[in-house]
Amino acid sequence: MAKKPVTFTLNGTERAAFADPGQNLLDLLRRGVGDLTPKYGCAQGGCGACTVLIDGAPHLSCLVLGETVEGRAVETAAGLSGAALHPLQEAFMVHFAAQCGYCTPGMLMAAKALLDQTPKPTREEVEEAISGNLCRCTGYEPIIAAILSVANGSVRA
């Protein structure tokens, strides 16, 4: 029953938390660390709202056992912007790519994972990259447009 200490970097900063046995990373980040940007949508791996990057790769934090991020680098939407917004955030604003905003942090992380690997994706690659993330509001089209606009350097309305 004992909690386990976990040390990892969160958006570049070293963090320590105590993980409950069986606790998933989503819960650890939200309640253990206070990073509320990953969202609960299903805890089944079906919606992508909890998407974070671990060592650069997109993961469903609801399906990651919290204590297994020991020593790894976790990125969330909270780390996307500093003084300035990330180009993806800017593009999502310009393209009206968010309505309720609940899927947005996970969607942004899935898009970041794509662009980090493939700076000039095709539309099909964008569709594939966000296929693990559900949006119930937009019909995806503005999201795809926003991501492509970052890729072709034309974040525009």
Added chain:
Amino acid sequence: MTPAVETYATLAEAARAMASGDGVYLAGGTLLMRAVNAGEVPRRIIRTTDRTLREIAPVGDAVRIGAGVTMVELLQNRELAFLHAAARQVGGPQIRAMGTVGGNLFAPHPYGDLAVALLALGARVVMAGQAGARPLADLLRDRARTGLVAAIECPRPRDARSFGFLKVSRVHPRGASVVSIGAHLPREGGRIRGARIAFGAMGAAPLQASAAERALEGQALDAAAIARAGAVAAQGIDPPSDSLASSWYRREVSGVHLRRLLESMERG
């Protein structure tokens, strides 16, 4: 209600820990953590950090793929290009970054697309702490009582064109399978020798379409053989109904999709 999480440095230790029977092995987490989240919590969660599980290495005519290799790792490996079509169809990017080859063998209906490809290719399973390998088909017949999978040994098709994979789903590009099909049709002198056709989402686990295999064995891959294989594809198979498709529908279209896959292979 709260599980004990045990992390072992080696696969052998993890396998010993599994022997008592009350533990569940944690690989990529996409199956086990979902169950844990839903309250199906094992007494013990057993995992290992053993790097050998992540290794991919040639073994004679086959490739040995560590059970802990993820779909993304598999997709990055050129030796395994023949499996890419199937691996690419597993889940979305997140699931592919997490889900492992070993875990895919245990995915319940309608999942397990990679296992379909592996079954069609006649892959064998290396169990932890056991010498030799057993046919994947054996493991798929009874996945409840089994040990810990260390690796898969998958024969490399001699001719890349002899293997084909097709997944049919209702949501694109990521959707669960209405049916998935792996077809391995090695040819000798223009005749098919050792035909293997595997279906996913047509049973509790991936299974072989024996009637279609028989229809193709010894034949040239021509329109007539393809039509015969398509016509008998669902023979002896009682596919499940779910929210994606009924048993009737799966039976009706599995042959159509098999035919289309074979036609695309025929065209090369």
Added chain:
Amino acid sequence: MTLHRGRGFAAINYPIGMNLGGDPSQALVHSNPDGKFTVTLSSIDLGQGMKSVTRQIAAETLGIPVEDVYVDTADSDTGPHCMGSFASRGTHRVGNAVIQAAQEARAVMLDAAAEELEVDPADLVTDGQGNIHVRGAPSRSITTMAACQAAQFRQGKTVSGRGIFLIPLSEVDPDTGEMTPVSCFAHAAMIVEVEVDDETGEVSVTDMKSAYEVGRALNPKLVEQQLRGGAWMGMSHAAWETTEPYYPDRAHGPVDFSGYLMPGPGDLAPHHISILERPAPDGPFGGKGPGEMCANPVLPAVVNAIYDAVGVRIDDLPVTPEKVLRGLRAQGGAKPRRRL
């Protein structure tokens, strides 16, 4: 195998709001001493843009830039009553309440300005840039900030307003159904193009062309969000979604997003939208509510397109490959109609 192409048409109208208890909503508006305004509501933003559209309505009514308005919702200690966000009522009902509240606040602001400028408030106009001036004499002006400051620090006035919108309940006649259901209607028409696979019954939507009449597009981008996302949902209702795939049998109800089907980013159809605006006489600046009706024409247009393509009528939603395939079998294969 043959892929058959077909086109289907549908047209609809849609009642805005409800005929329930008068369907009221309220709004409060007040200014900070520096002329920045807060709109206080208890309405809900579900993503439809409640906060944003009421902000623009308030700014337009007050005659100030949108940046000078912030909408605060929904805290029951501060926000006045609202029925809620449903029935396409938000823009229409809450928008009207905001107009009324903003008009009251604007009147105080103009009174204060008039007192400072020593003119009749009826002669004052706002320029929408943060200035109030005498009509026809732009040089005789005061900023909205100075007016609000003067009101609150010299004249002892609250620059604030209250608004409510209510349509008294219309009784429904039990014998004839006579009633006044709502006060305005939005409209839409659509042609959907599909491809039907005659061996598997699979249907893909390949194109949508629509015309939506929305009263007035108060914010064209927010309207577009609704129409695009709503048409996607309509397509989803038509050929993907159900909680009961074997209705009325309760078996195989989906419990996750693998089993609950919705079109993915690879299933999208280009959607060419035309927007018409016939202002509703009682709508805020003529606005109606596009949030629900956007989905409705897609459902029938899809089944009509399938009929056009292969001659199979699907009268039970959702369209599934199985229903199409059974229909094809029953009539002995595809019978294209090509009526459109």
Added chain:
Amino acid sequence: MSDGMIEFRKEFFADERDDTLNEIGKPTRRQDILGHVTGRSPFYDDHLFQGLLHMRCARSPHHAARIRRIDTSEAERTPGVVRVLIGRDVPLNLNTLLSLLDFGIDDEPVLATDRVRYRGEPVAAVVADSEATARAAAAKVRVEWEVLPHVLDVEEAIRPGAPVVLDIYPGNRFIYHGKYDHQKLRYGDVEAALRAADHVVEGRYQMSPIEQAPIETCGAIAAPETNDRFVCYSSTQALFFSLATSSKLLRLPSSRLHFIGGTVGGGFGGKVDSIHEPLAILGAMLTGRPCKYMWDREEEMQVGAPRGAERWYISDGVMRDGRIVARKFVGYFDSGAYTRLSSYAIIKAVGHLPGPYTIPNVSADVSCVYTNRTPATAMRGFGITGVDFAIEAHMDKVAEVVGMNPIDFRILNAYRDGDMKAHRRSAKNCALIECCQVVAEKAGVQLSNAARTASSRQGGGGDRGRLPAHTALDQSGRVEGFDTGSYARKAGQRPATQHQVPAPVAARASPATQAASVQSRPRVEETRVAPSASQTTQQPAPPQQHPAPPSAPPRSGPIRFSSLSGFRRR
């Protein structure tokens, strides 16, 4: 403003618009967009509480069953469980959502006590220190069931001898106006017109149950607040609806409740039912600690109320030239085990019939039917989407029968300004024809000359604007002994028991004009804006004794005053 995918056709109705506004019509960015893209928008679950407790419900595995006994002892003994709630812990354990608007009879318990009527109905709520513990303990609630026969299909449910879902509605149908087991629409003489029509086209349509599927699941977090109040963070689509429902069920004055919401991760109608707020607050009341009640995805999909299924039968009488002369509807809404909002959806649907067309003879019989399914509720287009599907699929068939292009056919029958609608109000502000024309033009569909030149603003009214000389009425579905609220009380009388809370701006009162006009005077649809012509403090009617419906459950106390609407019921 056109990028190929969207265009604004400003040339239509330009004379009715002032396009020179400052802020209206501009593509201003959303006020909340920065919060959304930075992940900082505060959804209800983004509020952290020290010592938060979690709630999970134990649910019925049966479609219908009597509850012989509920044993919570094992669940209570589970380490980490703080409290297990059952029906008797709920101060007022019976509700119907629209009771706040004096519409309908209380029919649904928060936690079932003696019977369950759908698979998934909650019987107990476990409050524990973790979600996992609450989940595990909920599985340990033992219930002795006596399984009862059930009915899942609307038309089976209304057959004589079908299992009765709710005793207060023995025919398995909601009672409208205390008078009929369905809502009627009667306009002209449909049967006579069908007999005279050149063709009669019939159809049957089925709308499926659909999950709203917001990515954020429904829920609420409640916590004791200073000064003896409770704060509740909620995903509700209707803040005061949820507040007032909680106030009623918990017998707490609204002044002791502080609801915070407004930033919601999608709703689509699925967050109106106010299921979570009362239970979360009750959990906080009974434990003194913050309490969260949130559905997981499986509950959202199978326990959360869907858009209900609808079945529609349509018969059209049409002349060879394409004019529809009669349209008859028979509709069944599958309300599931309880009423929730389906009763009202039918009113909305009936007011919408026969769709955007001018048809001289229209009738409809629409029933809200109870079955042993998950209760249905609102969803995007509630009351309209299903019947629009039916109407427009049917229009396609009728167009084919008369050999017309489907768009020409729509335009020929489209309603125009000044036409009389079946709910007996004049049409105005119509624009269906123009939408049809624009789509035809974009898709390259050749319209007839008449259709191409038609206008919503011309050709309506006149004979088309007059009420039918004769309307065939009937008494089918007549019931006795019901009175289901003010909505239903029309039959000549004025609403008897409503009060409006005097709102500040409503002080300038004018006489409320709610006169009943049964089928004579046409009225133009007009909106009364509150300050100018508001309905205000009506005289309270003398207390009225409502006859109890057959085997009604005990009503919820003598007087209730809703903080939502101010309606009072005795």
